[in-house]
Amino acid sequence: MPSVTSLLHERFGSDTDSPESGECVQSVHQQLARRGSVRKFRPDAVPDRTLRRLCALALCAPTKSDLQQRDIVIVDEPSLRAQILGPLAEGPLGQRWLVDVPNLLIFCGNNRRQRRIHALRDRPFANDHLDAFFNAAVDAGIALSAFVIAAEADGLGVCPISAIRNEPIAVSRLLRLPDHVFPVAGLAVGYPAEEPKRSMRLPLSVTVHRNAYSETGLDEAISAYDLRREMAQPYSTQRSWKEFGMAKSYGWSEDKARQYARAERADFGQFVRQIGFKLD
Numbered sequence: 202m203p204s205v206t207s208l209l210h211e212r213f214g215s216d217t218d219s220p221e222s223g224e225c226v227q228s229v230h231q232q233l234a235r236r237g238s239v240r241k242f243r244p245d246a247v248p249d250r251t252l253r254r255l256c257a258l259a260l261c262a263p264t265k266s267d268l269q270q271r272d273i274v275i276v277d278e279p280s281l282r283a284q285i286l287g288p289l290a291e292g293p294l295g296q297r298w299l300v301d302v303p304n305l306l307i308f309c310g311n312n313r314r315q316r317r318i319h320a321l322r323d324r325p326f327a328n329d330h331l332d333a334f335f336n337a338a339v340d341a342g343i344a345l346s347a348f349v350i351a352a353e354a355d356g357l358g359v360c361p362i363s364a365i366r367n368e369p370i371a372v373s374r375l376l377r378l379p380d381h382v383f384p385v386a387g388l389a390v391g392y393p394a395e396e397p398k399r400s401m402r403l404p405l406s407v408t409v410h411r412n413a414y415s416e417t418g419l420d421e422a423i424s425a426y427d428l429r430r431e432m433a434q435p436y437s438t439q440r441s442w443k444e445f446g447m448a449k450s451y452g453w454s455e456d457k458a459r460q461y462a463r464a465e466r467a468d469f470g471q472f473v474r475q476i477g478f479k480l481d
């Protein structure tokens with residue numbers, strides 16, 4: 202088994218030297234350093250009691266002011282799962298792997314309960330602004346992350362699915378999400394049928410700052426990362442090549458620039474306002 206230090210070195214490049222930790226911590230760190238998203242699963246479903254335990258573990262994660270503004274919807278009705286994921290697998294930009302997802306969870310932000318508490322306690326809700334949405338969205342993301350860690354520790358494979366927000370109204374209708382409850386991301390869960398790839402990350406010199414934010418050496422670091430990644434994990438296809446042509450050298454920054462040259466979910470803000478949030 203490779204050491205945590207060597208796994209981190211492989212992902213981030215050369216600036217991650219750190220002392221090895223104790224045995225128990227080591228296995229958690231090892232798991233995090235080795236992890237990768239899984240998009241190919243065995244067909245068998247994960248038992249409900251396992252999913253519920255993982256949900257409980259995920260909901261042990263920190264939550265803003267103990268407000269607990271996040272919920273998880275377990276979608277175990279196969280036709281409902283197909284209605285949610287089917288459309289996302291279709292078309293030229295469709296994600297085919299979604300058709301065979303054996304277990305689907307939807308992580309939601311929930312600011313509705315808080316508003317209900319104000320009605321029950323007869324207190325004014327004086328925080329009807331961006332924070333109401335933001336805190337619930339962050340809470341849902343934290344719970345998602347905790348679920349990922351707990352599930353991967355159990356030997357399961359997972360992959361988040363932001364594509365469920367492509368059609369937020371349709372997904373909300375299918376799951377009967379009321380106002381002030383919104384989907385943040387889906388999570389595919391199952392027994393892995395592939396060894397996950399450990400995708401490389403930007404070096405810590407770019408993403409970890411000391412005392413003050415800094416962009417010193419950013420452009421050079423991105424170029425070096427592009428090169429490092431292209432050598433070790435080249436993209437198998439070039440995104441939108443009909444529009445942008447075939448590049449001789451195709452790294453991470455070219456892929457991400459091409460991806461976001463197209464609008465994605467530009468109507469999400471409108472949906473969030475539609476379900477009652479003020480975003481001022």
Ligand SMILES: Cc1cc2nc3c(=O)[nH]c(=O)nc-3n(C[C@H](O)[C@H](O)[C@H](O)COP(=O)(O)O)c2cc1C
Nearest residue numbers: 236237238296360361362363364365386398399400
């Ligand atoms: C909020 C969120 C949404 C994501 N949505 C998708 C998605 O719709 N489809 C997909 O294939 N991967 C999705 N991913 C997985 C990322 O593509 C993946 O985490 C990233 O490429 C890094 O790879 P790794 O998780 O294997 O390290 C999502 C990840 C996150 C955190």
